Amino acid sequence: MKITLTVNGDDVALDVEPRRILADVLREDCRLTGTHLGCEQGVCGACTVLVDGEAVRSCLMLAVQCDGRSVRTVEGLSGADGEPHPLQLAFSAEHALQCGFCTPGFLMAAVAALEADPGAGAGDERVRALVESNLCRCTGYEPIRRAITRAAARLAARPGA
Template sequence: MKITLTVNGTAYPLDVEPRRILADVLREDCRLTGTHLGCEHGVCGACTVLVDGEAVRACLMFAVQCDGSSVRTVEGLAGPEGEPHPLQRAFSAEHALQCGFCTPGFLMVAAGALEADPTIGNDPQRVEALVGSNICRCTGYEPIRRAIMRAAIEQATAAAGDAQGE
């Protein structure tokens, strides 16, 4: 089937088999390998991307379901000049990654949540629930929670500064 995905702002006209999952199309056809495949059953969350702003497991979604959609992968988090996203800076500062395999999924689920509701970072229980949606074998989760809360504060501070500057 012929589809068009807009991935990180770039249109990708593609010819894909209906049974191909979004994760494979992103990695193989779009050459965006930041989306990792772990369990391939939607449990681990390593393959999380944003489709039209919603966090989805790319291993559970067929690429044809995303025809005409906007997809954002971990490669699309960085700013226009390549500067790291607040979440990326916070993950580094809080030592929230070790092997790094799960990191793209955590970054994307957190980005989607913070974009939908910037106040989520103020509520440790909501952050706990968010972090519990993905699996990490290395960090023990606490650094990931701290990173999400740190990024939320940084984004809120930046937004407040932007509002004052207007």
């Protein structure tokens, strides 16, 4: 099937089998390998990407379902000038990653929440709910929670925010 995805702002024309999973198409066809597959059953969240701004498990979506839609991956997180996203810097500052395999999923879940609702990082409970959506086996989660809180504060303090 011929489809067009807008991936990190670029239109990409693809010819894919209907059964191909969005995550595989991003990784293999678009060569965007920052989206990782940790369970392929929607549980771990390592494959989280944004589809039309909403965080989804890309292992539980068919690429053909996204025809004409906009997909954002971890590769599209930094600014146009290569400036790191505040979430990326906050994850580093708080040691919120070790092996880094689950990290893109946490970043994308967090960016979706913070962009949809800049207040999402403010209340502890909401950050907690966000962190509870994905699995990490290395960090014990607390550094991830701190990183999102830190980035949210940073984003809220931005001029024009």
